[in-house]
Amino acid sequence: MLLFVLAGLVLYTVLAGADFGAGLWQLLSGPGPHGRAIRDHAHHAMAPVWEANHVWLIFVLTITWTAFPVVFGSLASTLTIPLSLAGLGIIFRGLAYALQSATDVPRERRVIDTIFAISSALTPFMLGAAVGAIASGRVPVGNAAGDLVSSWINPTSILIGCLAVAVGAFLAAVYLAADAARLGDAALQRAFRTRALATGVLTGALAVAGLVGVHHDARHIYDGLTSGYGLAAVIVSACAGIGTLVLVSISRFQLARLSAALAVAAIVAGWAAAQRPRVLPGLTLHQAAAGRATLIAVIVAVVVGGLILAPSLGLLFRLVLAGGFDPAAAHTQAPPAGGSVSHRSRGRYARVAVVCAVAGVVLLTLLDGAPAHAVGVVVLLAAAALTFAAVSPDELA
Amino acid sequence: MLSRAAVALGLSPVQQDYLLQARQMQSLSFMVHIPLVCFGIAFPAMILFIEWRYLRTGDEVYKTLARRWTKVLVTLFAAGVVTGTILSFEMGLLWPDFTSTFGSVFGLGFAIEGFSFFLEAIFIGIYVYGWDRLSPRAHFLVGVPIAIAGVLGSFMVISVNGWMNHPQGFRLENGQVTDVHPVRALFGNPYFWHELVHMYLAGFMVTGFLVAGAYAIGKLRGRWDRYHRIALAVPLTAAAVAAPLQVLVGDWAARVVATDQPIKLAALEGLGPTTRGAPEHLLGWYTDGRVQYGIEIPRLLSLLAFHNPNATVTGLDTVPAGDIPPVNVVRIAFQLMVGIGTLLALLSVIFLFVRWRRGRLPGTLWFYRALALAGPAAVVALIAGWVTTEVGRQPWVVYRVMRTNEAVTSASGIPVSYAVLALTYLVLIAAVAWALRHLAIKPLPAPSPSDVTPVG
Ligand code: HDD
Ligand code: HEM
Ligand code: HEM
Numbered sequence: 093m094l095l096f097v098l099a100g101l102v103l104y105t106v107l108a109g110a111d112f113g114a115g116l117w118q119l120l121s122g123p124g125p126h127g128r129a130i131r132d133h134a135h136h137a138m139a140p141v142w143e144a145n146h147v148w149l150i151f152v153l154t155i156t157w158t159a160f161p162v163v164f165g166s167l168a169s170t171l172t173i174p175l176s177l178a179g180l181g182i183i184f185r186g187l188a189y190a191l192q193s194a195t196d197v198p199r200e201r202r203v204i205d206t207i208f209a210i211s212s213a214l215t216p217f218m219l220g221a222a223v224g225a226i227a228s229g230r231v232p233v234g235n236a237a238g239d240l241v242s243s244w245i246n247p248t249s250i251l252i253g254c255l256a257v258a259v260g261a262f263l264a265a266v267y268l269a270a271d272a273a274r275l276g277d278a279a280l281q282r283a284f285r286t287r288a289l290a291t292g293v294l295t296g297a298l299a300v301a302g303l304v305g306v307h308h309d310a311r312h313i314y315d316g317l318t319s320g321y322g323l324a325a326v327i328v329s330a331c332a333g334i335g336t337l338v339l340v341s342i343s344r345f346q347l348a349r350l351s352a353a354l355a356v357a358a359i360v361a362g363w364a365a366a367q368r369p370r371v372l373p374g375l376t377l378h379q380a381a382a383g384r385a386t387l388i389a390v391i392v393a394v395v396v397g398g399l400i401l402a403p404s405l406g407l408l409f410r411l412v413l414a415g416g417f418d419p420a421a422a423h424t425q426a427p428p429a430g431g432s433v434s435h436r437s438r439g440r441y442a443r444v445a446v447v448c449a450v451a452g453v454v455l456l457t458l459l460d461g462a463p464a465h466a467v468g469v470v471v472l473l474a475a476a477a478l479t480f481a482a483v484s485p486d487e488l489a
Numbered sequence: 490m491l492s493r494a495a496v497a498l499g500l501s502p503v504q505q506d507y508l509l510q511a512r513q514m515q516s517l518s519f520m521v522h523i524p525l526v527c528f529g530i531a532f533p534a535m536i537l538f539i540e541w542r543y544l545r546t547g548d549e550v551y552k553t554l555a556r557r558w559t560k561v562l563v564t565l566f567a568a569g570v571v572t573g574t575i576l577s578f579e580m581g582l583l584w585p586d587f588t589s590t591f592g593s594v595f596g597l598g599f600a601i602e603g604f605s606f607f608l609e610a611i612f613i614g615i616y617v618y619g620w621d622r623l624s625p626r627a628h629f630l631v632g633v634p635i636a637i638a639g640v641l642g643s644f645m646v647i648s649v650n651g652w653m654n655h656p657q658g659f660r661l662e663n664g665q666v667t668d669v670h671p672v673r674a675l676f677g678n679p680y681f682w683h684e685l686v687h688m689y690l691a692g693f694m695v696t697g698f699l700v701a702g703a704y705a706i707g708k709l710r711g712r713w714d715r716y717h718r719i720a721l722a723v724p725l726t727a728a729a730v731a732a733p734l735q736v737l738v739g740d741w742a743a744r745v746v747a748t749d750q751p752i753k754l755a756a757l758e759g760l761g762p763t764t765r766g767a768p769e770h771l772l773g774w775y776t777d778g779r780v781q782y783g784i785e786i787p788r789l790l791s792l793l794a795f796h797n798p799n800a801t802v803t804g805l806d807t808v809p810a811g812d813i814p815p816v817n818v819v820r821i822a823f824q825l826m827v828g829i830g831t832l833l834a835l836l837s838v839i840f841l842f843v844r845w846r847r848g849r850l851p852g853t854l855w856f857y858r859a860l861a862l863a864g865p866a867a868v869v870a871l872i873a874g875w876v877t878t879e880v881g882r883q884p885w886v887v888y889r890v891m892r893t894n895e896a897v898t899s900a901s902g903i904p905v906s907y908a909v910l911a912l913t914y915l916v917l918i919a920a921v922a923w924a925l926r927h928l929a930i931k932p933l934p935a936p937s938p939s940d941v942t943p944v945g
Contacts, residue, residue, distance in 0.1 A: 146570065147607045153577050154599040161588055169585040176909075179578045183913055186571035191924050393601050401604065404611045404634070411615060411622075442845070457737055460796065465741065469686055472737065476730040479841070 111146075112212045112260035114268065129280060146182070155394070171225055174218040174249075181215030184208070213257055220256030224249030227306065227313050227363060248313075251305045255298045259356050262291040266336065266352045270345035281343075288340045288348075296333055299359065313367065325362030329355045441481045448475035511583045512893065514910055518576050519875060521914050524868050525569040529609070530643055530692030532562050533636040535700070535724055540629050550716050556620055557928070558700075563617050564924050568917060570610070575910070587886055594656075595649045602645035609638035640689070647685045648676060654878070655680030655749055656887045680749055683742040684878075690731045690738060691871050694833065697728025699864035703929070705857040722850060725860065728867075729837035736834050739827065746881075747795065750888065751803035752812070753881035756819045763804040772824065774817065814883040822876035829870040833863055 156164045167175075188208035227248055269284035303326075307314045318326075332355035339348035448471045455468030536558045543551035577599075580588050612634045619628050655678055704721035707713070747754045754760075759770060773782045795802070805813050836859055843851045851857075886893045 146574070147603065147610050150574065150577055150606060151600075151603045153580075154603045161590065164585070164588055166585070169582070172582050175578055175582060179575050179582075180909065180913060182574050183571045183917060186567045186574075187917055187920050189567050191920055393597060393604070401607055401611075404608060408611045408614055411619070452734075453737060456741055458796075466682070469682070469738070472734050473686075476734055479730045480726055 111264070112216045112257070114212070114264040116209060116212050116257070116261050116264070146186075149182075167222070167226070171222045174221045174225075178215045178218035178222070181211040181218065184211035185215065212260075216256040216260050217253040220253035221249040223256075223363070224252035227252065227367065247305050247308070248302075251298065251302045255295070255302055255359075258291060258295040258298050259359070262288065262295045263352055263356060265291055266340060266345065266348050269340065270349050273343070273345045281345075285340055285343065289337060292333065292337045292340065296330075299329070299333075313363070321362075321365035325358045325365055329358035329362060332358060438481070438484060441478045445475045445478035448472070448478060515579060515583055516876075516879070517911060517914065518572065518579060519879075520872050521917070522569065522572040522576055523871060523875060524695060525565055525572060526643065527692040527695040527871065528562065528565045529569055529639040530689060531639075531696035531727065532558070532565070532700075533632060533639055535696070535727060536562065537629065537632045537636055538723060539719075540632065544625055544629055550719065554716060554720055559617055559620070560928050561925060563613065564921060564928070566609075566613055568921050570606075572914075572917070573606075584886070587891065590891065591887060595652050598645045598649040598652075602642050605638040605641035605645065608634050609642065612638070643688060643692070644685060647688055648678065648681055650878070651678045651681030651684050653887050654684075654882060680745060683738065683745050687735070687738045687742050687874070690735045691867075691874065693731040694728045694735060695864070695867045695871055697724040697726075697731065698833070698860070698867045699724075701725035701728065702861045702864035705860040708857050709854065709861070718850065725840060728833075728863075729840045732830070732834045732837040735830055739830060744795075747802070750882070752805065752808055753814065753819070755803055755805045756814045756816045756881050757823045757877065758802075759816055759820050760802060760804045762806050763801060765799060765801045812884060814881050819877055819881045822873040822880070826870045826873040826877060829866045829873075833867060833870070836860070836863060 153164075184207050188204050188211070191204050224246070225248075265284050265288035269281055269288055272280035272284055303314065332351045336348050336351040336355060339345070339351060452468050452472035452475055455464045456472060457468075459465075459468075536555050539551050539555040539558070542548070543555060612631055615623075615631050616628065616635060619631060623631065701721050701724040704712075704717050707717055708721070743754070743757070746757070759773070805816070836856075839856070840851060843849070882888055884892050
């Protein structure tokens with residue numbers, strides 16, 4: 093169960109992190125046509141996928157409150173400020189996406205881009221700060237039992253918040269460089285390559301600073317990260333990070349994409365390993381878990397859902413990564429002409445609809461009992477559909 | 490699983506001076522989210538119908554229309570996503586004790602809902618950016634999961650709401666839930682189906698009347714070629730077949746409320762003492778245990794609620810004063826919904842009648858003026874309906890199990906977040922309106938440059 097939450101967290105960090113980073117690069121793109129090109133590139137690359145990336149967060153939230161309800165209640169009440177601010181950031185990001193498609197006026201676009209960029213920094217920082225609060229054991233069990241302010245304004249929280257922002261910027265730069273390479277835009281590719289290298293180094297430095305920080309502030313996390321699974325994850329992350337820098341500098345962006353994601357995923361896994369077995373102070377995972385029936389139901393839901401989702405997600409990312417949505421890929425192809433609804437059948441639809449409606453009223457309104465009502469509703473809905481067909485609104489026009 | 494006795498947050502009133510503000514925050518968020526959601530329920534189906542006509546006829550008018558509607562859908566979907574995310578946050582930010590006590594019972598619904606959002610988000614991405622890049626057939630098929638996911642999503646949320654109104658599938662021991670059966674709690678619930686069908690029809694009414702109303706305003710201003718006529722007739726028909734049914738389903742809902750939540754029914758009707766052969770009151774104001782200045786129709790309430798003019802209807806005096814919901818709020822909301830619902834059903838019947846006898850759209854301008862008002866009216870009915878359901882359940886969050894003041898957060902600063910949230914929603918609504926206006930005034934012939942490049 094925890095694995096699902098973790099997998100969701102990892103995917104959210106790796107996918108939506110890049111999304112936030114792309115927003116940041118819009119802010120730091122500089123003026124003039126070059127800046128515009130950077131902003132447009134970042135927007136085009138992310139617009140088709142941002143909603144799907146965002147849903148991982150919803151996934152983590154809902155699974156947490158179903159499977160670990162007490163943890164969720166305690167976290168949300170103590171960390172009310174950072175979570176509210178993260179929510180605010182999410183509103184404005186979604187808003188910016190909604191608006192970007194509506195206007196081409198440069199002045200309006202600039203305002204929208206700025207809102208977008210600021211909220212893209214705010215949200216990951218606040219979520220990172222919330223993680224820092226958990227890691228440093230500042231969220232006790234209970235309804236707002238922890239300190240509302242110092243729980244998330246402390247060295248660990250601030251470091252992890254900054255780390256979250258930097259990670260996003262790094263991931264985004266690598267992904268966008270890869271996209272630019274696919275589009276064959278050398279200037280953009282250079283721009284994002286430089287950015288990827290710079291933020292890669294910065295992220296690494298922050299990660300090291302983070303280790304020093306938790307050494308002072310959250311000793312058990314430090315111990316966890318320097319032994320056992322935690323240590324393994326840290327090593328994997330470091331190697332993948334350095335590997336990414338090498339791959340980026342020799343312009344092998346497709347591979348760099350994967351190794352960058354791996355480096356970041358390993359950080360999250362390392363934190364989880366170090367946190368074990370306690371989620372909150374005095375509360376272990378086992379104690380926090382919901383009852384058996386719930387866990388089983390959720391696992392079934394996740395597995396079935398996953399079976400449907402995996403191919404769909406695959407389709408989306410294949411289209412995006414293979415450039416299926418690039419401006420150049422357009423191909424128009426009209427369907428054959430002809431074919432209109434038979435006029436004779438309309439009268440028949442209308443007659444059946446009336447019969448269904450009368451039967452529905454008798455079953456739903458006059459009779460009592462669940463079976464009669466169930467049939468009544470179905471018959472009434474059928475009447476509605478048939479009436480729609482009988483009206484044939486498009487031919488009416 | 491080990492004993493959770495030590496870790497539960499417990500069922501007891503929480504120290505929170507701003508409970509009212511917390512409740513208002515919740516209702517504000519719903520009032521913004523739910524109208525947007527109606528478009529998620531009904532709009533994909535309408536767009537798909539138009540696209541299907543395009544596939545059948547090859548007529549470019551349909552394609553232009555479907556593409557332009559898709560842009561509207563994307564804008565509203567983005568707004569729906571962010572407001573929905575705020576609601577998910579509020580489950581914890583405002584009601585941590587509700588979620589931590591009962592998360593294991595109702596959470597499954599939201600977990601499955603999450604999957605349906607996933608499907609929706611994925612396929613909306615493909616659908617929107619796939620115009621001209623997929624074959625017309627494939628593109629149409631990509632749209633189908635969007636329509637299904639919109640319905641599945643509301644199915645799940647409403648199952649949770651049905652459970653809150655009629656809790657089952659668990660036992661309570663010392664403030665702990667045990668013996669949890671989430672599947673039975675959510676989907677084996679007798680209080681669920683009327684809400685689902687009623688909400689589903691409401692989705693079609695709100696979307697249909699709002700969209701048709703926009704083109705009705707266009708007609709009043711003289712925009713009336715074939716494109717506009719199709720764009721008016723399709724959503725209008727969808728809404729018009731839903732509206733008469735909504736009255737029947739609403740009556741069904743009221744009968745379920747009468748048996749399962751008698752106090753809510755008494756509040757809807759302003760019935761103070763328990764009465765045999767209870768009358769129905771139209772309009773009026775509830776004070777001192779009865780409705781004043783209303784129009785009284787003898788025995789009608791008993792007849793409607795129990796199909797028997799002499800049936801006994803439970804009154805508000807059967808519970809302590811502290812357990813009575815705010816009667817006038819609930820009652821006015823209910824009458825507003827019923828009144829609007831009746832008028833909209835009438836408008837729909839006029840349209841269907843003209844179509845049947847004359848074989849054309851109504852000619853009189855009054856019809857189009859009424860249609861322009863029908864959209865906002867449907868939204869009012871929608872919100873009034875939710876006020877009826879939610880405020881009518883007060884003071885309970887989980888009916889007869891958990892009170893709202895036991896669910897609320899004890900964190901301070903609610904007024905601040907309330908103010909910030911209200912401001913944010915104002916910005917959100919203004920921005921969405923601005924974006925829709927931009928989309929609406931774009932000149933008609935579709936393939937403008939921004940239609941071809943994937944800016945959305
Ligand atoms: C377009 C919207 C709309 C319209 C025209 C109507 N309703 Fe409604 N009503 C809703 C939209 C709605 C809703 C917002 O969708 C609610 C809130 C909860 C629910 O399940 O549906 C609702 C709830 C609701 C409830 C409470 C159910 C509960 O607490 O479980 C009753 C008794 C009715 N309705 C009855 C009616 C009647 C008799 C109507 C007829 C004229 C009517 N409604 C028209
Ligand atoms: C899951 C489906 C839910 C739906 C569809 C729903 C719907 C609504 C709506 C539309 C309102 C506005 C009513 C008004 O104007 O006052 C409302 C209010 C409210 N809801 Fe719910 N709700 C749901 C879940 C919840 C949850 C999880 C809680 C919290 C524990 C909750 C508690 C409340 C409260 C306290 C109010 C304010 C009532 C008042 O103003 O008196 N609801 N709800
Ligand atoms: C406590 C109540 C609610 C919560 C926590 C909630 C949560 C959410 C979330 C998180 C989203 C965004 C999903 C995404 O990222 O794609 C969303 C969208 C949606 N919600 Fe809600 N919601 C609530 C109430 C409702 C109600 C009352 C309905 C309908 C009856 C509803 C139906 C939908 C639908 C259909 C969408 C799809 C988005 C769209 O098409 O605009 N939700 N909701």
